[in-house]
Amino acid sequence: MKNIKESQSALVNDTCTDCGSYADIGAVIDEHDTLLTVTLSGSDAQEKAQTLSDKAKNRFEDVESEIKIENEMVTLLIRFAFSAEKMIFQLENSI
Structure with missing residues (x-):
């Protein structure tokens, strides 16, 4: 999980430790x-x-x-x- 968090964009807030699928909606929709x-x-x-x-x-x-x-x-x-x-x-x- 640590590697995933380190490699993701600063715009993504990935807090799901089970699936890694939570994303800050503002990073997806402009x-x-x-x-x-x-x-x-x-x-x-x-x-x-x-x-x-x-x-x-x-x-x-x-x-x-x-x-x-x-x-x-x-x-x-x-x-x-x-x-x-x-x-x-x-x-x-x-x-």
């Missing part, structure tokens, strides 16, 4: 991580991007999105009000 970037390709990429954008706006308030098209790549940028909303949206949509 409160400013509110921008989700999704890159899509294929003939229906723009449609998929618009669908995801609409889902985010319907699910959460104060969501802003932008779709960028460059060559054959479509990039969707979704800015959430809170990082927790971003994480929930990613989990719900398997992103």
Whole structure:
């Protein structure tokens, strides 16, 4: 256990002596991580991007999105009000 504590980051507070799985949640979630970037390709990429954008706006308030098209790549940028909303949206949509 001593070796584990010595090798971990100062941001991690690992206090579980049985499993070593406790981590300070602030080390995992950054409160400013509110921008989700999704890159899509294929003939229906723009449609998929618009669908995801609409889902985010319907699910959460104060969501802003932008779709960028460059060559054959479509990039969707979704800015959430809170990082927790971003994480929930990613989990719900398997992103």
